Amino acid sequence: MADLGAAPVPADDPLAGRRVLVGVTGGIAAYKAAILVRLLQHAGAQADVILTRGGARFVGAATFEGLTGRAVRQEVWEDIAGESHVALGRRADTVVVYPATAHTLAKLAGGLADDLLSTTLLAATCPLVLAPAMHTEMWEHPATQHNVALLRERGASIVGPDDGPLMAGDAGPGRLVEPEVALDAVRAALVSGSPRLPDDVPAPVGAGPARRRDLLGTRVLITAGGTREPIDPVRYLGNRSSGRMGFALAAAARDRGAEVTLIAGPSELTTPDGVLRYDVTTALEMHTAVLEHLAAADVVIKAAAVADFRPVAPASSKLKKDQGVPTIELTPNPDILAELGAARSGSDPLLVGFAAETDEVEAGGRAKLQRKGADLLVVNDVSGDDAGFEVDTNRVVILDRAGGRVEVPLADKRTVAERVLDRVVAWRAAGPTGPVADAAGTLTEPR
Numbered sequence: 456m457a458d459l460g461a462a463p464v465p466a467d468d469p470l471a472g473r474r475v476l477v478g479v480t481g482g483i484a485a486y487k488a489a490i491l492v493r494l495l496q497h498a499g500a501q502a503d504v505i506l507t508r509g510g511a512r513f514v515g516a517a518t519f520e521g522l523t524g525r526a527v528r529q530e531v532w533e534d535i536a537g538e539s540h541v542a543l544g545r546r547a548d549t550v551v552v553y554p555a556t557a558h559t560l561a562k563l564a565g566g567l568a569d570d571l572l573s574t575t576l577l578a579a580t581c582p583l584v585l586a587p588a589m590h591t592e593m594w595e596h597p598a599t600q601h602n603v604a605l606l607r608e609r610g611a612s613i614v615g616p617d618d619g620p621l622m623a624g625d626a627g628p629g630r631l632v633e634p635e636v637a638l639d640a641v642r643a644a645l646v647s648g649s650p651r652l653p654d655d656v657p658a659p660v661g662a663g664p665a666r667r668r669d670l671l672g673t674r675v676l677i678t679a680g681g682t683r684e685p686i687d688p689v690r691y692l693g694n695r696s697s698g699r700m701g702f703a704l705a706a707a708a709r710d711r712g713a714e715v716t717l718i719a720g721p722s723e724l725t726t727p728d729g730v731l732r733y734d735v736t737t738a739l740e741m742h743t744a745v746l747e748h749l750a751a752a753d754v755v756i757k758a759a760a761v762a763d764f765r766p767v768a769p770a771s772s773k774l775k776k777d778q779g780v781p782t783i784e785l786t787p788n789p790d791i792l793a794e795l796g797a798a799r800s801g802s803d804p805l806l807v808g809f810a811a812e813t814d815e816v817e818a819g820g821r822a823k824l825q826r827k828g829a830d831l832l833v834v835n836d837v838s839g840d841d842a843g844f845e846v847d848t849n850r851v852v853i854l855d856r857a858g859g860r861v862e863v864p865l866a867d868k869r870t871v872a873e874r875v876l877d878r879v880v881a882w883r884a885a886g887p888t889g890p891v892a893d894a895a896g897t898l899t900e901p902r
């Protein structure tokens with residue numbers, strides 16, 4: 456938790472001197488908004504608060520008035536002449552709704568304006584940050600997911616939710632992100648200014664590259680990380696995969712407009728905002744999770760390093776040294792990618808595999824592409840220490856079913872992810888046979 460005592464205002468903080476409007480809606484986590492307000496002030500921003508009726512049932516206006524030294528707005532009817540709903544939105548440099556309930560997201564997606572916060576949100580043209588918080592079932596409901604996708608498409612920045620403890624002893628995705636995370640999202644929205652820009656408008660100078668939305672409406676299922684196969688309650692067979700490549704793909708696909716589901720082996724990495732994440736441990740669990748989500752996927756990217764074998768009979772209690780050296784009998788795990796390749800009908804979904812190779816890298820990759828029935832295979836040479844496992848960079852060759860190859864020289868994993876998605880977009884645009892290679896092996900790029 457941040458130190459909330461008096462702190463010097465850092466003049467170079469992008470929040471310094473900016474006005475941030477904080478909408479607080481009705482969720483148990485509304486109390487955290489008081490901390491966010493404090494953090495905003497410490498960063499030099501002026502925070503104003505709009506409290507909805509639901510929000511006020513969880514935390515009192517007096518708390519925010521004490522923190523900000525200004526009146527907290529609650530009703531449209533409080534200040535008709537001053538047109539609060541327009542004035543507050545116009546004056547703000549950024550609006551953050553923290554927490555944002557499913558109902559608030561639905562109202563905003565539908566353009567409804569029946570209270571001060573929703574009217575203000577409709578009138579505001581500045582960057583908008585939304586921090587959803589609700590029970591897992593509500594978050595995962597297609598209506599909420601649709602609303603979130605729509606809001607993101609319109610340029611809102613969605614932060615969270617986290618996966619963790621919820622109200623009444625429940626746990627799962629739906630937990631409000633911590634105030635520090637929301638603060639970072641507000642800062643990022645202010646700096647880029649891009650969240651409210653339409654997609655075809657280039658971002659302002661200094662705001663980074665304009666976002667491509669060439670995966671808009673595409674449902675992308677990504678696996679990431681390694682699996683762990685239990686030997687006994689404390690030991691497992693695993694591999695060095697960190698999940699970074701898969702998480703980079705998830706964030707990149709999300710930014711290009713895709714609805715992303717991420718099935719992750721054990722990983723310390725933070726879920727990219729707006730990505731629906733399911734955690735698994737073993738290859739069998741990953742197999743089940745992939746099959747469960749397969750029907751709703753247009754593209755499957757298997758970046759996970761799945762353990763090929765598992766102990767036949769994991770010990771139920773810890774193996775002790777004095778019992779002698781154990782012999783661990785292994786059995787093969789299902790090859791998920793090969794199974795998908797064999798079972799799909801026609802060319803759907805588009806299948807992208809990864810291959811970590813150390814010898815005869817490309818020839819091995821080509822054989823694997825064939826064997827697994829994938830459309831694209833991203834081959835990386837993991838024999839060096841600047842590419843592959845546990846590092847932020849990668850160097851790959853993207854092979855495809857039509858015989859083409861695209862080399863991606865050493866680059867950070869986000870850049871590699873973008874190049875892989877370029878191939879996905881090209882392949883989908885070209886239809887079932889994929890892009891055609893000419894005599895020189897150059898692929899025609901339909902974009």
Ligand code: CTP
Pocket residue numbers: 738757758759760761762763788789790791792793807808809810811812823827
């Ligand atoms: N894969 C999978 N299920 C497995 C093993 C691998 O879905 N049980 C997928 C990986 O997610 C990756 C691709 O297959 O997309 C290739 O993984 P890799 O480990 O390189 O290939 P293997 O089939 O394990 O071949 P080998 O280890 O013999 O090189």
